Amino acid sequence: MFLVSLIPIRSGTPGSGPERSDAARNRELLLCAARQLIEECGADGLTMDKLAERAGVGKGTVFRRFGSRAGLMMTLLSDSEAEFQGRFMFGPPPLGPGAPPLERLIAFGAGRIGYVLEYGDLARAADHSVYNRFEVPAAVLWHRHLEYLLREAGLEADPWLMAMSLSATLDPERLLYAVRVQGVSPERLEESWRQLVTRLVRPAE
Amino acid sequence: MFLVSLIPIRSGTPGSGPERSDAARNRELLLCAARQLIEECGADGLTMDKLAERAGVGKGTVFRRFGSRAGLMMTLLSDSEAEFQGRFMFGPPPLGPGAPPLERLIAFGAGRIGYVLEYGDLARAADHSVYNRFEVPAAVLWHRHLEYLLREAGLEADPWLMAMSLSATLDPERLLYAVRVQGVSPERLEESWRQLVTRLVRPAE
């Protein structure tokens, strides 16, 4: 069993030591301004320049706080992300521990689909790292969780890569394309996911 | 049965009519310069400014020819892409018609994995459209092919979405991450793909 350091999402703190008061104040200003801007222009319409101006700080401050645009988006998502993590790691079955692995897999997909549809553009923008989006703590955690459930379900073959395939299926960009462009219903997504994982873990006669 | 208009990849021609002689000359200059630059700096190191300068044309010309950076990359890949398309649509079994659907699915994955590993950065850069990368002709064709094979194999449930999951599994960015960062071997990828599609199409007892 592995226990990660408990929801290591992204606090928005650059250094390791305590935070200076002006830094803390600016972080709040920035998060507040970001939420305002997203409400006004949507997540895709948020630019780092507009954000800096709205918050009344320099552009450098924005990047020192959040590292990148994707980092900012992750910070904005961190509360709901932590909530979701808590549910699938410690919450009630079938998402949390207690239910059989296959049930948990199905619930995980449904949960993630709901999450992505709720925070659509934000989730997509958070994924838009130029570098490896697969090494973001949250992504690593999902992957490990899927891998763990696959093992528990008795999957023989390469749970690591299978977890990767499953992660790919739940990729925000694809899900949003299916729903928004192709008009696929969330229920249909969930059902397809259920079929997928069910067939995956079914033992080879 | 559907027969697409036969390998509609991307010719690099903007208008619909015939091409003016200077335009044709510049297109050749650009493709040649692009291949040079990729050899020198890698696909990721190619910028549209450098390309224009190297080819001795204006920047506008580059974008009129190829539409975008991703469009240029697709054009550079079009020969090998056409070759791959020809193989899985008309070539010899097990990739081409004649073999049982499951065999063809397995071969398709292996072929695609080989393709992505061969043209790595190029394939990834070609996928990097800002807009919907899922509507690129080549991607649509793969998707339809996978969907068709899934149906042929007797899959009951939602072949369209299942084909989408399978496409996601074969996404260049993910494959390259697995191989280059995680050190997964191509054989392991192929084996995992084989397991995945085999389990998918296995009938529900």
Add this chain to the structure above:
DNA sequence: ATACTAAACGGACTACGGTCCGGATAATAT
């Protein structure tokens, strides 16, 4: 209070993808 220092600040700067439009030019008609 004063001096000191590490941290944070700000905004000019770069790199890059992509757009625009006035001017050049190849094909065609006369």
Add this chain to the structure above:
DNA sequence: ATATTATCCGGACCGTAGTCCGTTTAGTAT
């Protein structure tokens, strides 16, 4: 040859993410 026109050309221009570095400031030691 000349005129006409649709197409193409070039490079200045824009918006955006991200970097850099001289300046300011919060916290702390004296």
